[in-house]
Amino acid sequence: MKKIFNAAFTYMIIGVLSGLFYREFTKASDFPSGEFTQLGLVHTHLLTLGFIVLLIILALDKVFGLSGTKLFSWFFWLYNVGVILTAGAMVWHGSLTVLGDESNAMIDGIAGLGHIALSVSLVLFFLSLRKKVVTGKAVTGKAVTEGAEATSPSR
Template identity: 40%
Template sequence: MKRLFYSSAIYTALGLLSGLFYREMSRANNFDGYSQLNVTHTHMLVLGTIMFLVFMLVEKNFSLTRHQKLFNWFFVTYHIGLLLTVAMQMTNGIMTIKGIEVSPAIAGMSGLGHIFLTVAFILFYILLNKSAFKNKK
C-alpha cells in the first residue's frame, strides 16, 4: 500500500511542477495559444494523484496485493503508460511553443502510452475481480 501512496504523492509533485513549467515556458516564449502542455498538469493530477488514491482505497478494501505477481504487472504497466503519455505531451507542447514542427512519431509514442494504460486498466479489473469475488463461484 505504501507504493500506491508514494506514487500518488510523486504524481502530485510532478503535476504541480508541470503546471508551473507550462506557465513559465509560455510566459518566457510569449505564447498564448494551445499546446499539449496545457493538459499535462491535469493528466498527471487525475491519472496520477487521484487514480493512485483510488487504487489505495480499493487495496484497503480488497487486498489487491495478495496477488503479488498480477499486482506488480498492473503497477509497472500503469506507470509506464502514464509516464510515456505525459512525456510525449510535454515533448509535443514544448515543440509547439518553440514553433518546431511536431513529428507524427510523437503522436505514435503517445498512443503507445495510451495502450499501456489500457492494458493496465484491464489488469486492474482482472485483479479486482480476483480479489473482490475470491469466495464466490
C-alpha cells in the same frame, strides 16, 4: 500499499510542477495567450491519472488486499509506464508547439504506446479486482467482522 502511496505523492508533485512549467515556459517564450498547446493538459493528466486514480486504487487495495498479487504488480508497473510515456509525449509535443516547431509521427507513436499501456494495465487492474470481489475476500470487511465478534458480549 506504500508503493502506491509514494507513486501518488510523486505524481502530485510532478503534476503541480508541470503546471508551473507550462505557465513560465509559455510566458518566457512569448507564446500567445489562449493558443492551444498540450503543455496545458499535462498538469491535469498527471494530477488525474497519477494522483487521484492512484489514491482510489490505494483505497481499493486497503479494502481488498490487491497489492500482493502478481496480476496487481503487472498492473502497477505497466500503469506507471503508461502515465509516464503519455505525459512525456505531451510535454515533448507541447514544448515543440510553444517553440514553433512541428510535431512528428514519432511523438504520436510514443503517446499511442503510452495509451496502450494504460489500457492494458486497467484491464489487468479489473481482473485483479474481480478476483477479490468474486471470491468475497475484502480485508477490511473480514477484520471488522472478526473484531465485532470478539468484542460482543456472550449471552
